[in-house]
Amino acid sequence: MVLILGLLAAWGCGESGLGPDVPENNVVLAGNGDWGDDPYVANSASVDGDGLTVDVSYAGGCRRHIFTLVISQSFMESDPVQLAAELVHEANGDACERWVTDTRxxxxxxxxxxxxxFYGPGPGTVVLRVEGLPGESLVYEFAG
Incomplete structure (x- = not known):
């Protein structure tokens, strides 16, 4: 009986129906779909090279969680330019309550x-204003 309950519990905490081709960390333009609205806590964030690194915590642990960085269609004119964005979370119906912390x-x-x-080829600097992340803004600098 205990073995059967253990197997059922493990089966209930399996992966969602999403295949491996669905990336867990997307970057998309605003207006292109519903990307989730499940709660999470952003513990820290930084830009390292061409990557935005975010340490997140959320309740779950039984299904695959997807985080999506939804960026605005246009830049806010300033020097340097700014880009509004939002980090959203799709828990895929995960009802487990373990507190998970990981890096995305x-x-x-x-x-x-x-x-x-918008501005032509070459190097650039963009101030990312990501709703829900710690700190006022993150600076992304890149070469041409």
Missing amino acids: VFDLDLVRTRYQQ
Whole structure:
């Protein structure tokens, strides 16, 4: 009986129906879908090279959690330019209550590509204003 209950508990904490081709850390343009609204805590954030690194905590542990960095369609004019964004969380119905803390890295290539579409090729600096992250802003600098 105990073995059966253990197997059922393990089965209930399996992966969601999402296949391995669904990335856990997306960067997308605003307006292109519903990316989740489940709660989380952002413990720290930094830009390292072409990556935004965020340490997050959330309740779960039984299903795959997806975090998406949703960036604005346009830049706010200033020097340097600013880009509004929001980090959203999709828990995929995970009802488990374990407190999970992990590190997520988001490739900022889409930010660089959009910047170069607006302002031309070459190096650039973008101030990321990401709702829900600690600190006022994060600075992303890149070479051409």
